[in-house]
Amino acid sequence: MDWPARSPDLNPIEHIWDIMSRSIHQRHVAPQTVQELADALDQVWEKIPQETIRHLIRSMPRYLLYDVNPPEGFNLRRDVYIRMASLVKTLRRHGDWVLVLPPWGRLYHWQSPDIHQTRIPWGEFFSLTSLQGNVPVIEYEEFIAESGGPFIEQVLVLQNYAEGWTDGKWEEKVNERPCVERLMYSKDKQGYYRGWFWGYEETRCVNVTCLSAQGHASMLAPLLQNNITSTSVMLDRAETVLHDHYAGKDYWNTRRSMVFAKHLRLLGDEFRAKYLNSTDEQDQIVYNEDWTLIKNKLGSARGGPYLGVHLRRKDFIWDHREDVPSLKGAVKKIMSLMKKTKLDRVFVATDADDEELAELKRMLPEMTRFEPTWEDLELLKDGGVAIIDQWICAHARFFIGTSVSTFSFRIHEEREILGFEPKTTYNRFCGDSEKECEQPTHWKIVY
Ligand SMILES: Nc1nc2c(ncn2[C@@H]2O[C@H](COP(=O)(O)OP(=O)(O)O)[C@@H](O)[C@H]2O)c(=O)[nH]1
Numbered sequence: 001m002d003w004p005a006r007s008p009d010l011n012p013i014e015h016i017w018d019i020m021s022r023s024i025h026q027r028h029v030a031p032q033t034v035q036e037l038a039d040a041l042d043q044v045w046e047k048i049p050q051e052t053i054r055h056l057i058r059s060m061p062r063y064l065l066y067d068v069n070p071p072e073g074f075n076l077r078r079d080v081y082i083r084m085a086s087l088v089k090t091l092r093r094h095g096d097w098v099l100v101l102p103p104w105g106r107l108y109h110w111q112s113p114d115i116h117q118t119r120i121p122w123g124e125f126f127s128l129t130s131l132q133g134n135v136p137v138i139e140y141e142e143f144i145a146e147s148g149g150p151f152i153e154q155v156l157v158l159q160n161y162a163e164g165w166t167d168g169k170w171e172e173k174v175n176e177r178p179c180v181e182r183l184m185y186s187k188d189k190q191g192y193y194r195g196w197f198w199g200y201e202e203t204r205c206v207n208v209t210c211l212s213a214q215g216h217a218s219m220l221a222p223l224l225q226n227n228i229t230s231t232s233v234m235l236d237r238a239e240t241v242l243h244d245h246y247a248g249k250d251y252w253n254t255r256r257s258m259v260f261a262k263h264l265r266l267l268g269d270e271f272r273a274k275y276l277n278s279t280d281e282q283d284q285i286v287y288n289e290d291w292t293l294i295k296n297k298l299g300s301a302r303g304g305p306y307l308g309v310h311l312r313r314k315d316f317i318w319d320h321r322e323d324v325p326s327l328k329g330a331v332k333k334i335m336s337l338m339k340k341t342k343l344d345r346v347f348v349a350t351d352a353d354d355e356e357l358a359e360l361k362r363m364l365p366e367m368t369r370f371e372p373t374w375e376d377l378e379l380l381k382d383g384g385v386a387i388i389d390q391w392i393c394a395h396a397r398f399f400i401g402t403s404v405s406t407f408s409f410r411i412h413e414e415r416e417i418l419g420f421e422p423k424t425t426y427n428r429f430c431g432d433s434e435k436e437c438e439q440p441t442h443w444k445i446v447y
């Protein structure tokens with residue numbers, strides 16, 4: 001290799017470092033190799049000014065990984081991504097941080113039998129180039145490849161404070177504390193920590209500690225920047241920290257960048273055209289592959305000639321929530337909405353079991369559903385089918401969802417991006433005997 005000439009403002013050590021970090025960026029050298037070189041330079045190290053070392057560390061790529069409490073579903077996880085993207089943006093003000101996307105899998109709701117549903121990369125559900133237009137992200141397998149192996153230096157398990165809020169007073173704080181819950185990581189014979197790591201069994205971790213945290217995501221930035229020198233840091237239970245600014249400009253930028261993967265959008269569009277007489281052109285929906293170019297005025301989108309319904313069942317009915325309707329109650333509402341909106345087609349997205357589905361079809365014969373064949377399902381997975389359902393609901397002329405379902409919330413956001421009149425979006429079913437049936441909040445899009 002030809003060594004570039006040293007620029008006069010760099011001392012020899014800085015010069016070497018400069019070459020090394022450029023090699024990392026160009027993916028010629030793994031950060032591990034650099035670490036080894038740095039170790040070899042240890043003797044001369046002491047002679048380098050502190051300021052230079054700080055500068056050097058800042059110029060190294062660093063990886064932020066994260067995971068979420070296992071029982072949490074797909075759509076809350078999408079929300080946690082927004083919090084982490086925001087944290088990485090803050091971190092990037094002082095260093096070359098990259099967000100590593102936690103592979104999908106082992107979600108409680110993804111129960112379709114006989115299909116492989118772990119280690120699913122984000123690219124199967126979302127457009128990676130779109131995500132990258134917001135913040136640098138890589139898949140976990142890319143992290144393994146470029147960081148030298150399935151090896152995470154530091155896991156920080158986030159938790160609440162054992163003592164709760166002191167004196168009932170809310171304040172933002174973060175401290176290393178003893179672990180409150182049983183640790184989901186254990187040491188192997190070599191002294192490395194092993195854990196779930198998204199089904200990548202060979203992943204090892206050097207150090208696991210617990211961190212009590214109370215506050216917004218970017219509150220963790222100073223600690224990650226100054227107190228931790230590891231190249232790769234994973235935040236487990238990342239849902240513990242809150243949004244930096246819920247529904248602000250940064251929130252919406254990240255949300256807009258979460259474009260569904262193209263094959264899922266295409267399948268959704270084909271279904272709309274074939275069964276619902278709905279195309280973007282007829283529906284007056286302006287769309288662009290590049291999310292940064294979509295700035296539709298609220299009220300500009302007309303939507304396809306059908307009523308979109310998200311009817312959440314399963315765990316939402318098992319604990320007899322009073323804000324969730326009976327099937328009969330839901331059908332009654334759907335029929336009255338069809339009359340009011342003069343729409344004769346209804347698209348239903350639901351997680352209802354077979355028995356409830358049969359009942360629903362009996363009471364509402366005009367309903368349409370996206371029903372994947374087994375082959376489709378094997379290809380798309382439960383997550384892909386859920387996204388197609390969301391996509392079709394997002395294009396309906398009028399939408400009604402289920403109370404406090406993050407699945408419905410994500411549809412609201414999608415419709416907000418497409419430019420629907422809020423009245424056609426922020427609607428939900430009421431429980432059969434619910435007294436005050438408050439409708440969902442309109443979180444206005446910010447550009
Ligand atoms: N295909 C499909 N899946 C659904 C629907 N409703 C719920 N699900 C499944 O159930 C999960 C619900 O969990 P989650 O995403 O956490 O949303 P929430 O529990 O409603 O807030 C989804 O991720 C889907 O896997 C639906 O209408 N269509």
Ligand SMILES: [Mg+2]
Pocket residue numbers: 072073074076406
């Ligand atoms: Mg859930």
